[in-house]
Amino acid sequence: GAGVSQSPRYKVAKRGQDVALRCDPISGHVSLFWYQQALGQGPEFLTYFQNEAQLDKSGLPSDRFFAERPEGSVSTLKIQRTQQEDSAVYLCASRVAGGREGYTFGSGTRLTVV
Amino acid sequence: GESVGLHLPTLSVQEGDNSIINCAYSNSASDYFIWYKQESGKGPQFIIDIRSNMDKRQGQRVTVLLNKTVKHLSLQIAATQPGDSAVYFCAERGRNSSYKLIFGSGTRLLVRP
Known part of the structure; x- marks a missing residue:
C-alpha cells in the first residue's frame, strides 16, 4: 500500500482482556517501529524490528507487552491482561534501511481500557 | 474527531502571519532532529529534518533552526495557512542510535482565519 496501515482503528477492551494490534508497513520497508502515545504527550518508543528480528524491545513497559514480525512484513503488538494505564494510541512506523527522513507513521490504534 | 492533546502549549496565529514553534531538546549528544x-x-x-552539523535548513514554507549551544530547535512556518493547524513535535535521535527517536511534548498551532 501507499502508507502504513494499522488495524483496528479503535479498540475498547475490558480490564484483564488480551488485545492484538496489527501493523502493515510500507512494502519493502525493512525497519518497523512501535510507539505509544498517551493523550497530550509525544510518542514514546516501544520496540524496533529489522526484518523479522526484534533488535530492541527496551521500551516495552512490562512483560504483558509482546511484539512480533514473523515474516519481516506485518507486525502484531499484543498486550495481555490489559490495564487502564495501557490506554493510549499505539503508533506503528516503518522506513527503508538507514532512511534519512525518519519514519512514516500509520494513523495508530486508539486503545481504551475500561 | 479525537484530540491529539488537550493540555498542550498553544500558539495562535492569524492566517498569513509567520509562526515560530520552539523546542528544547535534552541530549547534547543528539545528532539528528526532525x-x-x-x-x-x-x-x-x-x-523537515536537520543534522547537528547544520544550523539552518529550509524547505517549502518551513525553516528549521538549530542552536546546539542552548539545545534549542525552532520551526518557522511562513504565511501560515488554516491547513497548518495541528500539533507539532520535535524529535531527536542520539548519536549512539540509528533508529530511536525521542519526542518532545508538542505544541498546538491554531490558525485564525
Missing part, C-alpha cells in the same frame, strides 16, 4: 506535524486522528507526518 519536526513532525500531527493532525487530529492521524499519525505524525514528517515536515
